[in-house]
Amino acid sequence: MRTPHGISYVDEGRGPVALFVHGLGTNASLWANVIAELRAERRCVAFDLPLHGQSEARDDLSLPALAELIEEVCADLDLGTVDLVANDTGGAIAQVFAVRHPERLRTFTLTNCDVHDNLPPETFKPTVELAAQGQLAPLTAQLLDQPELVAQSAFGTSYERIDDPAALVDRFLRPIFGDPERGRAFERFVAGLDAKDLIAIEPGLAALTVPTLVVWGTDDAFFELRWAAWLRDTIPGVRKVAEIEGGRLFFVDERAGELVPHLREHFASVPQHS
Template sequence: MTDEFAAHRHQVGGISYVDVGEGPVTLFVHGVFTNGRLWRNVVQRLRGHRRCIVVDLPGHGCTPPLGEASLWGLADAVGTVLTELDLWDVHLVGNDTGGGVCQIVMARHESRFASWVLTNCDTEGNTPPRAFAPVVWASRLGLFRVTGPVVRWPALAKQILRVGYRRPAELPDDVVVDYLAPRSSAAVTRCGSWSGC
């Protein structure tokens, strides 16, 4: 795996995160079947005038599965980063399920935020979105436990990502493999019932 920001990777409370740049703090939260690398291009553009903190949610990227496998459990992880790093006046950005996580984090830590942006994200009553139903079905059947080695083939992995991506063929192969590595699948497998996830 190529990690563009490996030199800036840290850990707090078991949660892996990247901390790069200087200036006002912007905290980025990804959704399922991705990791913090989702934000790599945005961080490259912002790092010259913002302190970018990019979280790998539990069971994704460099963070092992831990805590409760639900939106609230994932929000606990983001809250850990927020409080342990003593972050204030934060600009919060969330995408996909990460946006649903951000909504909980905002409610729990409202005074810590200067602004927030939610892009194409889950909401209460729309988690998971209807288009994600095949993934829920596959998870309930335990299919993610047996597909780990298969998704290491970028061409096949890009086909799997067609569920949620407009142009998955344009993703770099190493990013696709990184998104769907077994650690990432573990979060969705643990969340097979999708109760609150």
């Protein structure tokens, strides 16, 4: 399905709305395992960021513009207030959105993601440099038919195990790099990552009282556990920090069963009419 503005999305289940935001290089299917467990009790909506999955390209891919895209999705789908859940770069976008549109949030959940000045994270900077040099897209495109190599290169530090590299490549990378024009646009997106927009919202986060949950994998090469503590110490709405022992960046996919109980508890802590 697509919104009137060309954003592809999945919409499953009935009940209060849980809205899921992915990050760079994945798409809405990152949340498939979480949605499978929650759709009996929540209307679960997950969308593809521009250039990802089946969503169309956009000229402005800055964090503020993508935060307004979340508002656009909420308006297009008449979502009302939502339980917002985000990961990776989606967490950065969601933080900007939360500061700009706190009235949209019933609850807020952040998993391993860019925080404050850790954008891009040090471990990701070589990828940013490749993108800035125009080498990331052609190199990745050449490797799409060598899934074991490209999956290990792209996701080897983000997953604990990659059991089916071909499926992972087809799921996340081919929609981006299978088309040269989309690949070049993705390079511009990556090369444009800048911490200034996250640093600018620190005062807004310090005033954010929306009930907030932080769930963090402890073995993340990009986003160390100290960033979960930063969120706890900065956002007054944080009620709990939960650690997923040994979890990596995309534990929300491969260890969804450990995330879901925390989400259920968090969602239940706030009356549905609020």
